Amino acid sequence: MIKMENLPDDIKTIINGAYPYIKEFNPAQKAVIESGYLDDSSNYIICIPTASGKTVLGVLPALKTILNGGKAVYAAPLLSIQNEKVKEFKAFEEYGIRVGKHPGSSDLSVMVFESFDALTRFSWDNLRDVDTLIIDEFHMIGEYTRGPTLEAAITRAKIINPSMRIIALSATLRNIEEIEGWLEGTCVEHDYRPVPLNKEVLDAEMFNTKNKNDVIVKVIEKAIKDKSQALAFVSTRRFTESLATYVSGKINKKINVKQRERFKEVADKLLEVPKKKGSLPTTTCVKLAEAAEKGVAFHHAGLFNEQKEIIEDEFRKGNILMITATPSLMYGVNLPSKTVVIRDHTRWTSNGPQPIPVFDYEQMSGRAGRPQYDDVGYSYLIAKTMDEAQNLQEFYVEGEIELTNSKLVDNKDAIYRQIIAQIASTLSKNLEDLTDFFGKTLYGYQMANNPSMALFAEDSLRYELENALSFLLQNGIIRATPEGLKTTDFGTLIAKSNYSVETAVKIKEYISDISEINVEEFIYALSETPDLPLISFKGRKSKDPVRDKLAEAGLFAVDIGNPEATTVSLIEWVNERSEFEIENKYNVYSASTRRSAYEASRLVRFAKNTAEVLGNYSNLKDFDILSARLYYGVKDDIIPLVVGVKRLGRKRARNVVQIFGNDLSSVSEKELQQIDGIGPKLAEKIKLFVDN
Numbered sequence: 001m002i003k004m005e006n007l008p009d010d011i012k013t014i015i016n017g018a019y020p021y022i023k024e025f026n027p028a029q030k031a032v033i034e035s036g037y038l039d040d041s042s043n044y045i046i047c048i049p050t051a052s053g054k055t056v057l058g059v060l061p062a063l064k065t066i067l068n069g070g071k072a073v074y075a076a077p078l079l080s081i082q083n084e085k086v087k088e089f090k091a092f093e094e095y096g097i098r099v100g101k102h103p104g105s106s107d108l109s110v111m112v113f114e115s116f117d118a119l120t121r122f123s124w125d126n127l128r129d130v131d132t133l134i135i136d137e138f139h140m141i142g143e144y145t146r147g148p149t150l151e152a153a154i155t156r157a158k159i160i161n162p163s164m165r166i167i168a169l170s171a172t173l174r175n176i177e178e179i180e181g182w183l184e185g186t187c188v189e190h191d192y193r194p195v196p197l198n199k200e201v202l203d204a205e206m207f208n209t210k211n212k213n214d215v216i217v218k219v220i221e222k223a224i225k226d227k228s229q230a231l232a233f234v235s236t237r238r239f240t241e242s243l244a245t246y247v248s249g250k251i252n253k254k255i256n257v258k259q260r261e262r263f264k265e266v267a268d269k270l271l272e273v274p275k276k277k278g279s280l281p282t283t284t285c286v287k288l289a290e291a292a293e294k295g296v297a298f299h300h301a302g303l304f305n306e307q308k309e310i311i312e313d314e315f316r317k318g319n320i321l322m323i324t325a326t327p328s329l330m331y332g333v334n335l336p337s338k339t340v341v342i343r344d345h346t347r348w349t350s351n352g353p354q355p356i357p358v359f360d361y362e363q364m365s366g367r368a369g370r371p372q373y374d375d376v377g378y379s380y381l382i383a384k385t386m387d388e389a390q391n392l393q394e395f396y397v398e399g400e401i402e403l404t405n406s407k408l409v410d411n412k413d414a415i416y417r418q419i420i421a422q423i424a425s426t427l428s429k430n431l432e433d434l435t436d437f438f439g440k441t442l443y444g445y446q447m448a449n450n451p452s453m454a455l456f457a458e459d460s461l462r463y464e465l466e467n468a469l470s471f472l473l474q475n476g477i478i479r480a481t482p483e484g485l486k487t488t489d490f491g492t493l494i495a496k497s498n499y500s501v502e503t504a505v506k507i508k509e510y511i512s513d514i515s516e517i518n519v520e521e522f523i524y525a526l527s528e529t530p531d532l533p534l535i536s537f538k539g540r541k542s543k544d545p546v547r548d549k550l551a552e553a554g555l556f557a558v559d560i561g562n563p564e565a566t567t568v569s570l571i572e573w574v575n576e577r578s579e580f581e582i583e584n585k586y587n588v589y590s591a592s593t594r595r596s597a598y599e600a601s602r603l604v605r606f607a608k609n610t611a612e613v614l615g616n617y618s619n620l621k622d623f624d625i626l627s628a629r630l631y632y633g634v635k636d637d638i639i640p641l642v643v644g645v646k647r648l649g650r651k652r653a654r655n656v657v658q659i660f661g662n663d664l665s666s667v668s669e670k671e672l673q674q675i676d677g678i679g680p681k682l683a684e685k686i687k688l689f690v691d692n
Contacts, residue, residue, distance in 0.1 A: 018091035043185030050366030070131035138168035142404035148414030195369030228338035248294035278651035279578035295321035302589025406443035424495035429484030520553035
C-alpha cells in the first residue's frame with residue numbers, strides 16, 4: 001500500500017490497484033502532493049524532470065474530479081502517447097470509471113492536442129462538461145508546429161469554460177513566472193529524478209580515434225558487460241542505418257550464443273512484416289534484420305509501422321542491445337534505457353545545419369535511466385576533439401534551456417487557422433474581437449508584458465491580423481457580411497478539418513482549373529502540399545528513374561526532391577507495385593508508401609468535399625475512385641472486390657481476377673481455395689460478396 005496519509009482513501013485504493021509497483025511516492029511527487037494542489041481549485045503547472053512520475057500527478061486530480069461526479073480530459077501531443085495512456089488508464093474501469101477518447105462518452109478521456117482544440121471550436125456543450133484538464137508535455141507550447149494549437153485551445157477553453165481547472169505537466173521551464181501569469185496558476189518545481197542522471201561529453205581523441213562511431217562502440221561494449229541497453233540519437237534516417245550497421249559489425253564477436261538466438265528471432269519477425277503485406281523484404285528491411293541479428297536496430301519514419309512496434313516491444317523485453325534513432329523518438333514513445341548517446345548535436349534545417357536546442361538535449365538525455373530497473377542513467381554527448389568537447393560541455397551540460405516563447409505568430413498557418421476557428425465558432429465577428437482573443441493568448445501576454453514590446457504590442461498584433469484577414473478574404477475562406485465576418489462554406493470545411501490553409505488553398509486552386517482528373521498530375525499536386533507525409537530518397541544514388549517516370553506521365557520537374565519521389569511512389573502504388581519493387585526502382589524509403597497513400601486518400605476525399613462546396617459536381621465519382629485506389633493500392637477494376645471483401649487485400653484480389661476473370665458468379669468456394677492465401681473463411685466471404 002502507498003504510504004500517503006494525505007490522499008483520500010477512495011483515490012488511494014484506485015492508485016494501489018492500477019499502479020501496484022508504486023510502493024510510495026518519490027520526493028518530487030511528495031513535494032507536489034504536499035503543495036496542496038489536490039485540495040486547491042486553481043490552475044497548477046508541475047515542473048519535474050522526465051521519468052519522475054508526472055502521469056500519476058495528473059491522474060490524482062483527474063480521479064478526484066471524477067469521484068466527485070465530474071469529467072476530466074488528459075491531453076497529450078501525439079497519437080502514440082494517447083494510445084499508451086488509454087491502455088494505462090483502462091485499469092481505472094474496474095472502479096467504474098469510463099475511459100475513452102472523447103468526453104461525450106467517457107469520464108476520463110485522453111485526447112491529442114488537435115482533438116481538444118476541435119472540442120473548443122465545435123463541441124461547447126462537451127467542453128463545458130469538463131471540470132479538469134490535464135496537459136501532458138505542456139512544454140511543447142513553445143514548439144513551432146503543435147505549440148500554437150495548444151495555446152489557442154487553452155485560450156478558447158478558458159473563455160468558454162472559465163471554471164475548468166488546468167493542471168499542466170511539464171519538463172523544467174525557464175520563464176516560469178511568465179507562464180504562471182498567463183495561465184493564472186501556481187508552479188510547483190522539483191529537481192528530483194528517481195534515477196540519478198550522469199551527463200558527460202566524450203570525445204574521439206580520448207579513445208585515440210577520429211571516428212565518433214568508434215566511441216559509440218566503446219559505450220555499447222560497456223553496456224553489454226553491464227547487461228544494459230543503449231539508445232543513440234543521430235540527425236538523419238541515413239545515419240541511423242549507417243550507425244546501426246557499423247556498431248553491429250563491431251560488436252558481433254561480443255555476443256553469446258543465447259543472445260544470438262534471441263536476436264535472430266527479432267530479425268525474423270522484422271522480415272515477416274513486408275511478407276504479410278504481400279511484398280518481398282526491401283533492402284531497408286534486409287539491412288534492419290542484419291543489424292538486429294547482432295542486437296542493434298535502427299528506428300525511423302521510413303520503416304513499416306509494425307516494424308517500429310516490434311523494435312519498441314523487443315527493446316523493452318531486452319532483446320535489442322541498442323536502438324539508433326532520429327530525435328523524433330524522444331517524444332513519441334516511452335522507451336527509457338540505461339544509456340543514451342547523442343552523436344549529432346546539429347540538425348539539418350532549411351538554413352543548413354543548426355545546433356540542436358539545449359531543451360532537446362535535455363529531453364534526449366532524460367531518456368537515460370529506467371525507473372524500477374536502473375540505479376543510475378548515463379547520457380553521453382559525443383564530440384570529435386577535446387576543444388569541441390569543452391564547448392559542448394559549456395553549451396549543453398552546463399547551459400540554460402531556452403525560454404518558452406509562443407510561436408503563434410511565427411507560424412503563419414497557425415494564425416490563419418485560429419482566425420478561421422474564431423470566426424467559424426462565432427466567437428469573433430470583427431477585427432476588434434480577434435485582437436481581443438489573440439491578446440489573451442500566450443503570444444499576446446508575452447508581447448504585453450515585455451517592456452520593449454508593450455508600447456506597440458497591440459499595433460503589431462493588429463497588423464499581423466489585418467494581413468491574415470486580407471489573405472483569407474481573397475481566397476474565399478471568410479466573407480464580410482452586415483452582421484460581421486463569417487466563414488464561407490469552404491472556410492467551414494477547413495475549420496472542420498485538420499489540414500493547413502495552404503493545403504486547402506492549393507487543392508481548391510487545382511480543382512478549379514481542371515475539367516477532368518488526371519491521376520498522375522493530381523497525385524503530384526497533393527505531394528506538393530504540406531499535409532502529405534513525404535517518401536524520401538535513401539541516399540545519393542541517381543534520381544533519373546524518378547525524373548523518367550514523371551516524364552512518362554507527362555510531368556516535368558526542374559528539381560527532383562521528396563515531393564517527386566512521393567509522386568512516383570504513389571503512382572506505382574496505385575498500379576499495384578509492391579514496396580520492394582518501388583524501393584528497388586527508385587531508391588526511396590518505400591515502407592512509408594502506405595502511410596503516404598492513406599493520407600493522400602484522405603486528401604482526395606477533402607478535395608471532393610471542396611468541389612462540392614464550390615458547386616463543382618462533374619468529377620465526384622472520379623474522386624471516390626482515386627481515393628479508393630490510393631487507400632487499397634489497386635487499379636480501378638478490382639476496387640469493388642477489395643472494398644467488398646474485408647481482409648482480402650490487393651494481391652489476392654488480383655490473383656482471383658487473373659485466374660477467374662471479373663465474373664465470379666459461377667466460381668465455387670472450393671475453386672477459390674486453390675488460390676494461395678485463400679482459406680475456407682475468405683472463400684466464403686468472397687462468395688457472399690459475389691452473390692449479393
